[in-house]
Amino acid sequence: MSQLLEVSGVSVSFDGFKAINNLSFSIGEAEMRAIIGPNGAGKTTFMDIVTGKTKPNAGTVLWGEMSRNLIGMNEAKIARIGVGRKFQRPTVFEDQSVFDNLMMAVKNTRAPWSVLFFKPKFKDIAKVEELASEIGLSDQLKRKSGELSHGQKQWLEIGMLLAQDPRLLLVDEPAAGMTLAEREHTTDILKRTAKTRAVVVVEHDMEFVRRLECKVTVLHEGSVLAEGSLDHVTANPQVIEVYLGR
Numbered sequence: 001m002s003q004l005l006e007v008s009g010v011s012v013s014f015d016g017f018k019a020i021n022n023l024s025f026s027i028g029e030a031e032m033r034a035i036i037g038p039n040g041a042g043k044t045t046f047m048d049i050v051t052g053k054t055k056p057n058a059g060t061v062l063w064g065e066m067s068r069n070l071i072g073m074n075e076a077k078i079a080r081i082g083v084g085r086k087f088q089r090p091t092v093f094e095d096q097s098v099f100d101n102l103m104m105a106v107k108n109t110r111a112p113w114s115v116l117f118f119k120p121k122f123k124d125i126a127k128v129e130e131l132a133s134e135i136g137l138s139d140q141l142k143r144k145s146g147e148l149s150h151g152q153k154q155w156l157e158i159g160m161l162l163a164q165d166p167r168l169l170l171v172d173e174p175a176a177g178m179t180l181a182e183r184e185h186t187t188d189i190l191k192r193t194a195k196t197r198a199v200v201v202v203e204h205d206m207e208f209v210r211r212l213e214c215k216v217t218v219l220h221e222g223s224v225l226a227e228g229s230l231d232h233v234t235a236n237p238q239v240i241e242v243y244l245g246r
């Protein structure tokens with residue numbers, strides 16, 4: 001599998017405290033990866049670095065075939081070259097319908113001047129319908145987004161991110177607050193998504209991680225503590241000591 005993202009020797013300090021400490025690992029194209037680790041391990045800071053929100057003190061984050069360094073690029077540029085991020089709390093426009101939310105996301109993929117004169121065309125409507133089908137909300141298109149369940153709002157937001165056609169989707173604790181059925185549906189969406197792009201999921205819920213059936217990276221004190229299948233990392237005595245045994 002060729003690499004899409006290669007994090008090398010990355011360190012970040014906040015007031016002298018090393019939140020990320022010589023972090024190195026890579027993510028392949030069309031790969032699903034789970035990142036786990038105790039509170040404060042650096043999972044969120046890792047996502048902040050990849051998306052350009054936090055600038056590291058050292059290291060490189062190389063992207064794509066051209067090995068472009070994401071460090072030094074601003075957040076908007078990183079989003080444009082194909083990094084999408086799903087935060088824990090859904091941020092859909094609650095007063096707008098599911099259709100309108102998805103259409104806005106489709107529209108946002110255009111150059112700013114063309115948005116001014118945007119009129120949905122058949123192809124845009126077809127795109128919205130395709131996205132709705134991917135996230136399982138085809139029968140909810142006319143509903144106001146504020147009326148959706150917590151899980152449905154999360155799926156809508158994933159759909160809005162997919163409208164941007166990212167090559168890497170970073171997802172922060174997707175299972176939080178979901179019912180079992182919602183978790184299963186979320187797993188399906190993420191697995192399907194990871195067939196055509198890289199998906200990195202930060203999650204504390206081990207049952208959810210197991211269902212993703214993917215390679216797992218364990219972070220601890222800002223570095224990789226263990227990596228491999230879930231069975232492999234959960235049998236690691238150090239992982240048990242710092243994370244699972246608590």
Ligand SMILES: Nc1ncnc2c1ncn2[C@@H]1O[C@H](COP(=O)(O)OP(=O)(O)OP(=O)(O)O)[C@@H](O)[C@H]1O
Nearest residue numbers: 014015018019037038039040041042043044045046
């Ligand atoms: N802006 C900041 N200023 C100071 N310290 C910070 C800042 N951001 C993160 N930290 C510290 O860096 C460490 C790593 O935090 P981070 O949020 O990345 O951990 P995490 O693995 O995402 O934890 P959790 O599972 O609780 O979300 C923590 O000790 C945190 O307090």
